[in-house]
């Protein structure tokens with residue numbers, strides 16, 4: 001019989017589902033060393049946010065087939081390590097949406113009406129009404145950062161409470177914002193105008209410390225901030241400072257840079273700060289939803305069936321998956337690249353399946369390309385199941401064509417996207433050894449494998465240009481791992497693709513475009 005380890009508290013309904021097919025051991029509070037030691041016994045691992053599933057734990061799981069995260073964020077799982085071992089990682093992208101949205105709204109109202117401190121005051125025997133004069137949210141402006149599932153529900157309810165909604169989300173269409181009666185604005189304007197700011201975004205390199213000293217300085221003294229998304233999006237030291245000095249009116253935090261929250265300057269603040277211990281998903285309903293969602297998927301995978309909400313591997317029959325796996329990776333990589341080249345808000349994606357990929361069984365490749373395209377915006381929320389729906393909801397027009405006559409590789413994919421940064425295309429194929437190669441960018445022929453940090457330029461093919469870019473990058477201590485130029489005619493337009501050892505430091509891109517002959521420059525991070 002299969003064995004499942006449940007290493008965080010999970011609703012009993014999930015345990016009951018797992019018990020239909022497996023022996024279930026609930027062992028919470030294990031140390032990383034204990035987890036590594038016992039992992040070889042288990043076929044499946046079910047967690048919430050409490051267990052950090054490291055590479056060491058995954059590698060110890062010699063029989064492990066699936067890791068189930070009863071919630072949305074899989075940032076506590078080393079997903080690439082799991083993928084390398086062919087272990088499916090599943091989550092519950094929507095099971096706790098309402099719970100998290102309601103917690104953010106509850107935090108906004110608690111903060112406005114000093115409910116936590118007033119409660120403590122009454123319980124300590126006082127009847128102090130003067131100290132707890134609050135503010136109303138009616139007719140105030142709410143700035144929603146991240147208009148995804150949770151942000152949209154917060155916006156809808158806040159609207160019903162009479163609030164005006166501003167939203168910042170570079171990946172959401174104006175039409176979607178209009179449906180929610182929200183005005184899409186730039187972040188600076190939101191910082192300047194909002195009375196309340198609520199964060200509903202994933203934690204990514206771009207969103208880490210999005211709310212820092214500089215951002216806080218743009219806010220009104222009456223602004224209140226709510227964070228029920230991820231710790232680290234707010235710079236806690238900078239926030240504590242402005243709260244102490246009364247430069248903004250208050251904050252309510254459910255998530256922290258380090259959890260559990262240890263020593264912190266936040267703890268000494270008064271009624272202008274409300275703190276909860278990552279309770280966003282902690283409702284009876286959400287815990288039942290996520291437990292069912294994830295336990296059913298673990299049960300199915302243990303029975304040899306596909307998972308419906310896999311973050312890393314699509315829900316296909318194992319034999320079909322085995323054949324398609326390299327091409328799915330190709331499609332996802334190309335989708336991710338073209339999404340970044342074309343910019344945040346994508347209007348359309350043209351996918352051309354070429355050569356032997358131009359068959360009717362190629363639907364999963366379209367889905368993989370969309371998953372890659374949306375991954376910058378949605379991170380772990382996008383999977384092989386919801387990618388098409390998410391694209392539709394975001395108003396992305398998807399056009400697929402097939403051309404079996406193109407035979408430069410046995411099968412290749414050509415993706416063309418129209419977005420905020422214009423129209424861009426990328427073609428890729430698999431080499432004999434299964435390695436992905438990018439074979440054209442914006443119709444210029446090249447031949448490079450994708451790498452984690454890439455820089456692309458569109459420039460005039462003229463002497464000295466390569467040297468100028470090299471010197472500029474060198475002056476910022478950026479090391480070039482490889483470089484290739486693609487051109488159609490001598491001294492015409494050309495593209496340059498550079499693989500860099502490190503991410504491009506901020507500000508260099510605009511310096512690159514100042515080099516004579518460079519028309520445009522883009523970075524892609526994979």
Ligand SMILES: NC(=O)C1=CN([C@@H]2O[C@H](COP(=O)(O)OP(=O)(O)OC[C@H]3O[C@@H](n4cnc5c(N)ncnc54)[C@H](O)[C@@H]3O)[C@@H](O)[C@H]2O)C=CC1
Pocket residue numbers: 072073093096097100145146147148149150151168169170171172200201202203206207228229230254255278279280281282376377378379381
């Ligand atoms: N406190 C808690 O217990 C819970 C926290 N969460 C967290 O809440 C967050 C939001 O979750 P969902 O709404 O389900 O995700 P979602 O994927 O539906 O929405 C996220 C939105 O953020 C947008 N976005 C991405 N990068 C952005 C950027 N740089 N600036 C502005 N917007 C950006 C995306 O376009 C997307 O619309 C996630 O971080 C999730 O992990 C979710 C559930 C419970």
Ligand SMILES: O=C(O)CCC(=O)C(=O)O
Pocket residue numbers: 048049070071072073074096278279280281282
């Ligand atoms: O499991 C929990 O309570 C945390 C939920 C959460 O943060 C998530 O689902 O992303």
